[in-house]
Amino acid sequence: MKTKNNSNNKNSRVIRKSVPITVMRVILAVLTLVYPIFMVILSGAGLVYNSDSYGEDIVRIGALLIASGVAMGIGTLLVMLKQNIASLVFEIPGFALCMVMLDKLVTHADSAGWSNAHTMEPISSMYITRIIPVIAPFILAVTIALIQFFSYEAREKRRVRKAEKEAEENAPAPPIV
Numbered sequence: 001m002k003t004k005n006n007s008n009n010k011n012s013r014v015i016r017k018s019v020p021i022t023v024m025r026v027i028l029a030v031l032t033l034v035y036p037i038f039m040v041i042l043s044g045a046g047l048v049y050n051s052d053s054y055g056e057d058i059v060r061i062g063a064l065l066i067a068s069g070v071a072m073g074i075g076t077l078l079v080m081l082k083q084n085i086a087s088l089v090f091e092i093p094g095f096a097l098c099m100v101m102l103d104k105l106v107t108h109a110d111s112a113g114w115s116n117a118h119t120m121e122p123i124s125s126m127y128i129t130r131i132i133p134v135i136a137p138f139i140l141a142v143t144i145a146l147i148q149f150f151s152y153e154a155r156e157k158r159r160v161r162k163a164e165k166e167a168e169e170n171a172p173a174p175p176i177v
Contacts, residue, residue, distance in 0.1 A: 024144055025080060031137035032076040039130045040069035040098055047105075058108065061101050065131075068098035072138065079141050084149040087141065095138040102131045 047054060047062025054062075071094025078087035106124040114123035148154060 021144060021147060024140055028076060028079065028137055028140040028144060031133075031140065032073060035131075035134040035137055036069045036072035036076070036094070036098075040072070040134055041066050043127065043130055044069065044101075058105070061105050061108075064097055064101045065105075068094045068101060070094075072098065072134065072141075076137065076141050079145050079148070082148055082154075084145040084154075087145045091138060091141045091145070095134065098131065098134055102127060 044062040044065030044067075047058055047065070051059045051062075071090045075087045075089075075091030075094055078084075078090060105127055109124040109127065110122060115121060116123060116126065
């Protein structure tokens with residue numbers, strides 16, 4: 001599918017819809033639903049829900065896991081809307097917060113000796129298995145945002161906006177009389 005660039009310059013080019021980016025965006029949407037939304041947010045919600053069994057620190061970790069999942073979800077939504085800089089502002093801190101909270105949760109679980117009652121496997125491995133795959137949608141979101149930001153179409157839009165702004169600033173002043 002081809003779409004024409006509607007700029008008025010002589011060097012207007014035909015811009016193709018990128019199939020690989022579209023596929024990446026679909027994969028990103030699915031992975032975001034599974035990992036940041038379901039795994040991270042629901043893990044945090046479980047910690048908050050069972051607050052009477054855990055200490056205040058674990059409840060805080062749960063709340064921050066929820067916040068990190070929401071931030072990564074918003075970052076993905078902004079990537080889909082091609083708001084690339086704003087998406088990175090949500091995605092990167094959300095991912096960093098998620099990883100820091102995972103580290104704190106795993107450290108606490110290991111030091112407290114939490115283990116699965118049936119398999120006697122450390123609970124920390126369960127949290128790692130559920131939350132670490134959030135790396136995949138994070139990498140996809142950042143990659144797509146950077147590709148979209150540095151694409152020819154985006155550069156042309158920024159160039160046209162800059163030219164329009166300069167033309168508006170340099171326009172002759174209206175007559176006073």
